[in-house]
Amino acid sequence: MKYFSNIKKTKFERYSRQIVLRQFGLKGQRKLLSSKVLIIGCGGLGSAAAYYLAAAGVGTIGLVDSESVEISNLQRQILYSTDDVGEKKVKIAKEKLHKLNPDIKILAYQLRVVPENIQEIIKQCNIKEYDIILECSDNFPTKYAVNDICVITRKPLVYASVLGYDGQVTTIIPFKTACLRCICPQLPPENEIPSCKEVGILGTLAGITGLLQATETIKYLLNLSRILKNQILMFNALTMEFKKINIRRSLTCPACGKNKL
Numbered sequence: 001m002k003y004f005s006n007i008k009k010t011k012f013e014r015y016s017r018q019i020v021l022r023q024f025g026l027k028g029q030r031k032l033l034s035s036k037v038l039i040i041g042c043g044g045l046g047s048a049a050a051y052y053l054a055a056a057g058v059g060t061i062g063l064v065d066s067e068s069v070e071i072s073n074l075q076r077q078i079l080y081s082t083d084d085v086g087e088k089k090v091k092i093a094k095e096k097l098h099k100l101n102p103d104i105k106i107l108a109y110q111l112r113v114v115p116e117n118i119q120e121i122i123k124q125c126n127i128k129e130y131d132i133i134l135e136c137s138d139n140f141p142t143k144y145a146v147n148d149i150c151v152i153t154r155k156p157l158v159y160a161s162v163l164g165y166d167g168q169v170t171t172i173i174p175f176k177t178a179c180l181r182c183i184c185p186q187l188p189p190e191n192e193i194p195s196c197k198e199v200g201i202l203g204t205l206a207g208i209t210g211l212l213q214a215t216e217t218i219k220y221l222l223n224l225s226r227i228l229k230n231q232i233l234m235f236n237a238l239t240m241e242f243k244k245i246n247i248r249r250s251l252t253c254p255a256c257g258k259n260k261l
Helices: 009-019 025-033 044-056 071-075 089-100 115-124 140-153 203-222
Strands: 036-040 060-064 105-109 132-135 157-163 166-172 231-236 241-246
Touching: 009 025, 025 203, 036 044, 044 060, 044 089, 044 132, 044 157, 044 203, 060 089, 089 105, 115 140, 132 140, 132 203, 140 157, 157 203, 166 203, 203 231
Parallel strands: 036 060, 036 132, 060 105, 132 157
Antiparallel strands: 157 166, 166 231, 231 241
């Protein structure tokens, strides 16, 4: 125990099961406690990712969302309960995460992320202070805006999307890997994008995919093994099959192409 003398006993006990992990150790736990992660979107993906990152001991977690809790959210958004309906998500999420782990700092930003307010988001959320960003929204305008924010600030991004029974995750390192606009340069027309309200979503799928984001985030922060660079991990809940698709950065990408360097 002498090696843990500078960590309070209760804190060591809280994280003991991951401290003993090979390649993790006390050094890894210290790194997590000094790390800053920003989660944009506190719905199904964000709930799962935030809960486990807080439990793991990420020292600062920023939460960005503008919506209130609705009864239809409760099937998959595990941070909220029936009594929270009508309350702002970031307010409730901050309270729940603080109760889970009072060791860490939770920052709440009640903001809506859209392409028109990219610079405002960068400034108000102090984006440059964060080590990595998770894109956990439920709509493509926000996803594209977050992609562009990360390219502008050169911040790593763990991107995810879920719909129906299908989820996907990838990690974007601006100017080193493919970004969202490398794959699809322009935002698809609104009438061509189905929503969860129209198509539905399996609640557990949001949890699985959010946890994959959290896992990628921890691996990136601690430099553990390979992350999903230039690969999209796809999961189908009906077949219980995972597959990886290779992607490539586009030199003509409107966000991170060679003319943007």
